[in-house]
Amino acid sequence: MSASALLTDTQHASTSEPVTPPDQRERFYGLLPELIASDPRAVALLADIGAGYVDVPPGLADRVINVGIREQLLVSAAGGLALAGMRPVVHTFAPFLVERPYEQLKLDLGHQGVGALLVSAGGSYDMAGAGETHFGPRDVPLLDTLEGWTVHVPGHADEAEAQLRAALPGEDRVYVRLSGASNARPYGSGPSMTVLRRGGRGTVVAVGPLADRTLAAVEGLDVTVLYAPTVRPFDAATLRATLSEPDVVLVEPYLAGTSVRPVAEALHDVRHRVLGLGVGVAELRRYGSPDDHDAAHGLDVAGIRRSVTRFLS
Amino acid sequence: MRSPTGYADLAGLMTRMTGDEKHEPAATSTLDVLWVLYDRILRVDPRHPDDPDRDRFLVSKGHGPMALYAVLVARGFLDDHLLDRFAGYDSTLGHHPDRTLVPGVEISSGSLGHGLGLAVGTASGLRLQGRDARTVVLVGDAELDEGSNFEAIQYAGRAGLSGLSAVVVDNGSASHGWPGGIAGRFAAEGWAAVDADGRDHDDLERAFRTAHPDRPLAVVAHVEPKGSPR
Numbered sequence: 001m002s003a004s005a006l007l008t009d010t011q012h013a014s015t016s017e018p019v020t021p022p023d024q025r026e027r028f029y030g031l032l033p034e035l036i037a038s039d040p041r042a043v044a045l046l047a048d049i050g051a052g053y054v055d056v057p058p059g060l061a062d063r064v065i066n067v068g069i070r071e072q073l074l075v076s077a078a079g080g081l082a083l084a085g086m087r088p089v090v091h092t093f094a095p096f097l098v099e100r101p102y103e104q105l106k107l108d109l110g111h112q113g114v115g116a117l118l119v120s121a122g123g124s125y126d127m128a129g130a131g132e133t134h135f136g137p138r139d140v141p142l143l144d145t146l147e148g149w150t151v152h153v154p155g156h157a158d159e160a161e162a163q164l165r166a167a168l169p170g171e172d173r174v175y176v177r178l179s180g181a182s183n184a185r186p187y188g189s190g191p192s193m194t195v196l197r198r199g200g201r202g203t204v205v206a207v208g209p210l211a212d213r214t215l216a217a218v219e220g221l222d223v224t225v226l227y228a229p230t231v232r233p234f235d236a237a238t239l240r241a242t243l244s245e246p247d248v249v250l251v252e253p254y255l256a257g258t259s260v261r262p263v264a265e266a267l268h269d270v271r272h273r274v275l276g277l278g279v280g281v282a283e284l285r286r287y288g289s290p291d292d293h294d295a296a297h298g299l300d301v302a303g304i305r306r307s308v309t310r311f312l313s
Numbered sequence: 314m315r316s317p318t319g320y321a322d323l324a325g326l327m328t329r330m331t332g333d334e335k336h337e338p339a340a341t342s343t344l345d346v347l348w349v350l351y352d353r354i355l356r357v358d359p360r361h362p363d364d365p366d367r368d369r370f371l372v373s374k375g376h377g378p379m380a381l382y383a384v385l386v387a388r389g390f391l392d393d394h395l396l397d398r399f400a401g402y403d404s405t406l407g408h409h410p411d412r413t414l415v416p417g418v419e420i421s422s423g424s425l426g427h428g429l430g431l432a433v434g435t436a437s438g439l440r441l442q443g444r445d446a447r448t449v450v451l452v453g454d455a456e457l458d459e460g461s462n463f464e465a466i467q468y469a470g471r472a473g474l475s476g477l478s479a480v481v482v483d484n485g486s487a488s489h490g491w492p493g494g495i496a497g498r499f500a501a502e503g504w505a506a507v508d509a510d511g512r513d514h515d516d517l518e519r520a521f522r523t524a525h526p527d528r529p530l531a532v533v534a535h536v537e538p539k540g541s542p543r
Contacts (some may be wrong), residue, residue, distance in 0.1 A: 043441065062441060070464035073430045077465075080434020083419070086441065088434075103424065104461075108431055111421045192533065206470045 004100045025121045027157035028164065028178055029053040032089070036060050037169055041087040042168060047074045049092040049121070075101040078116040079108030086170060087117065088288045093127075094120040094136025094177065102142060110146050115173040119164070123209075124254055124279050126180035128286075137279035140231065143175055144258065150174045151232035152190060153208035153253065155183040159229050162189035179253065181209035181290060181292030185251035190230030193238040199223040202247035202312050203239065203258070207231055210299065214251045217304035221312070231259055246272035249308050253299070255279055271296075275311045277304065318387035326383035330406070342484040342511070342536045343372075344380040344452060347419035350415060350449060350480075351388050353480025362416045363426040368446050369435050371420045372426020374453040374482070375409040381418070382406050390417030409452050425506040429479060433465045436529075438478035448476055449521075454483040454495060469529045470503030477529040478521070479504075482511060485538035499531035511536035 032054050036042045044054070044064040051066045067073050071092060078088035090097065097120045098105065108195050109116055124137040143149045150172065154160035160178055166189075185293040188194035193205070196215060201222040206214035211227050218225060228235065231252075239248070248268060250259050256278030263274050279297050286292065294300045298307055323344060341479075351357070372381055379399075385391045391406075398404040399515045405414040409423025420431055432450035439446050452462065469477055481495050491498065496506035509520035511534030520532040 043438070065437065067464070067468050070468060072426075072461040073433065073464035073468055076427055076430025076461065077434035077437065077468075080431040080436070081438040082434070083369075083431065084435045084438025084442070086438040104427070104430070107421070107424055108427055111411075112431070114419075 006253055013030040019184070021184055022157035023180070024154060024157045024160045024178040024182060025180070027161055028091070028121075031061055031161055031164060032064075035056060035089065035164060036063050041082040041085065041169055043086050043088050044080055045074055045081075045088050047071050047088045047092045047096065047201060049096070052285040053121050071096045071100045072104055075104035076108045077103070078240055079112050079114055081172070082109070082114035082116055083112060087171070088121060089117045089168070091119045091121070093122040094139045095122075095134065096272070098136070098139040098175075105143075106146055107171055110148065114169050115148075117164070117167050118173075118175045119178060120175070121178045123177065123179035123181065125290055128288050128290050128293050131287055132283055139175070139177065140252075140254045141258045143232070144261075149174050149232055150191070150230065152176045152188070152230050154178065154229050155211050155227070157182065158186040159189040162231070174218075177208070179209045181253070183209060187211055187227040188229055190228070191233070191235065192230075193235045194227040194229075195224070195242055196227050196240070197223070197225040199225075200244045202245045202249065203243060204249045204251060204308060205239070205263075206260075207250070207252045210251045210253050210304075213299075213301045214304055217301045218308055221308065223308070223312070227265070233257060234262035234266065236262065239263065239266050243267075243270070246270050246303060247271060248274045248285060249311055250274065250276045250278070251299070251304055252276065252278040255281060256297075273311075275307065277307055320352070322387060323348065323380070323383045326386055326393065327379045328395060329393075329396040330382065332381045338543070341377075341380065342453075342539070343377070343482050345373070345384075345512050345514060346451065346480055346482055346517060346534050347380050347384045348513050351384050353514075353518050354521045355387065355449065356446070357388075357417070359417065362390065362465065365442075366444055366446050366534075369419050369432075369439075369448045371422075371428045371432050371435070371450040372410065372418070373422055373432075373450050374425065374456050376420030376453075378408070378410045381410065382415075385415070385417045388417075391415065406445070425453075425456040426461040429462045429465035429469075432477055432479070433469050433474065435446075436449070436469070436474045437472070440474070440476050446476070447478060449478045449480065450481050451482065453486065453489070454481055455486040457481065457491070457495065458487055466499060466502050466504070470499075473503070473527050474529045475525055475527055478525075478532065479529065480521075480532045480534055482536060483532050484536045494533070496531060496533045504529045504531045506531040507532065508533045508535060510534075
């Protein structure tokens with residue numbers, strides 16, 4: 001990640017000019033000391049990533065633990081802290097938080113019967129120039145193999161903040177997936193989906209930071225658009241309550257098809273069709289910018305419109 | 314105060330658990346360490362297994378838990394009739410222990426290399442809460458092959474986690490060995506590290522009572538090599 005991304009000015013006054021939405025990760029770093037201070041059980045666990053950006057007051061220093069570049073320990077220690085009654089807030093880039101210590105998530109949280117608040121950064125390819133080693137499109141599908149995870153995919157820093165504040169006091173397993181991409185404004189912080197538009201020819205579920213471009217992509221199409229800032233548990237009730245034609249398109253910023261199964265479960269008694277858009281499983285072996293990767297995976301406005309139109313025609 | 318059931322009864326309790334012969338060497342290698350910990354060191358009370366001020370004993374090396382179950386019976390955490398259904402479908406006692414099923418078991422283990430990291434977290438949490446409870450984690454010499462242990466050993470040493478103790482039961486079962494010994498590896502990372510005879514109860518007690526006010530303690534408990542007769 002680049003330092004410049006974190007230094008983006010987020011304090012623009014609201015004007016008619018399009019403004020850069022506040023950066024989710026920057027919001028998290030700014031909020032973290034307050035979260036820790038607000039709950040005596042809260043402990044932040046870092047593995048170097050973010051340690052230089054969190055401004056820790058001296059009185060809280062012992063509850064912000066940087067274990068160094070040790071991601072297995074990062075998650076195991078979270079499990080141990082939870083066993084001692086603490087509430088760990090665990091942060092690093094998505095592949096190092098979910099893929100490298102996957103067995104620690106499974107055993108040192110799940111199998112111990114304890115929880116933690118995991119906060120990832122980097123999304124699927126925020127650091128496009130960094131390449132495959134720093135890409136994280138497999139985080140949500142991997143968490144789907146484990147029991148009891150709530151998965152938030154905020155589309156705006158305000159949503160992320162609300163989700164973090166709500167998750168801190170609990171004891172459950174929560175994953176907040178921060179992205180470098182954001183919508184221009186918040187649409188809701190879950191856990192229910194927000195109805196952005198109603199239409200008669202099918203439903204498009206836009207997840208997190210893909211909402212604005214999905215709305216642009218379906219302009220003029222007679223579809224319902226639902227906004228999902230929380231994908232696990234999947235909000236089957238809103239999908240069913242707003243269903244017109246049982247044709248459903250998922251627009252997800254991680255591995256394509258990840259939420260096809262919960263949609264199928266939600267509509268188990270309805271003959272339906274579902275299309276899962278998202279990041280392809282094949283390695284592109286490309287660098288560039290996130291926009292380049294969005295276009296390559298069909299997650300830009302043109303790509304989403306092309307896929308939705310073809311599916312509904 | 315002595316427990317209602319003594320060390321001499323452990324062997325009989327262990328024979329009631331059958332069907333896990335594969336792990337038998339692992340089970341017996343830990344027996345004396347477990348007994349000394351529960352009989353002389355740990356502040357745990359079967360009447361209050363969830364006391365927040367209790368010492369925590371984490372068996373990282375979950376293989377061969379018969380010795381653990383036998384000691385938990387002897388110390389009053391478990392009813393002895395549970396042993397007879399060992400690893401049955403309706404048994405709470407498996408070939409690897411599950412903390413959510415067995416009172417007195419602090420972690421669910423079996424996959425090697427998880428307990429030290431968990432213990433680092435628990436010891437850190439107890440320190441943050443201002444409790445002087447001890448966190449003791451048992452690992453095996455072969456288990457140290459897992460690299461995750463070294464993340465925990467390094468960090469615990471740098472953090473001066475004095476509430477943490479590791480006991481490494483060394484029965485020489487690591488495929489490639491530990492040239493120069495195991496204690497030196499902990500010492501290099503800033504631990505107090507002592508060797509002990511893993512069958513000598515007084516020597517083990519001495520090792521566990523080693524003063525380590527500003528750093529974690531490693532006790533390397535040497536027992537006869539795996540596969541050799543006792």
